[in-house]
Amino acid sequence: MRPAHVHFLVNAPGYEPLITHVFIDGDKYLDTDVVFGVKNELIAKVEKRTDPTTPDGKPAAAPWHLMSYDFPHEAG
Secondary structure, three states: OOOOEEEEEEOOOOOOOEEEEEEEOOOOOHHHOOOOOOOHHHEEOEEEEOOOEOOOOOEOOOOEEEEOOOOOOOOO
């Protein structure tokens, strides 16, 4: 089994494109990933939020979840 993860393609002028995935902290398969892709620097926490507004400014009709991750940046 693979741990829960989200795939990203990140592009920015002056940088090489980055294709990666970020794993969800606490998943029971983090230590036994069948493709050995889990690294500590690729694990992010997801927190439940009850703010009335989501980060994009839209009203939240119910609790929502936020995953924060800082992508590394090196000049290409």
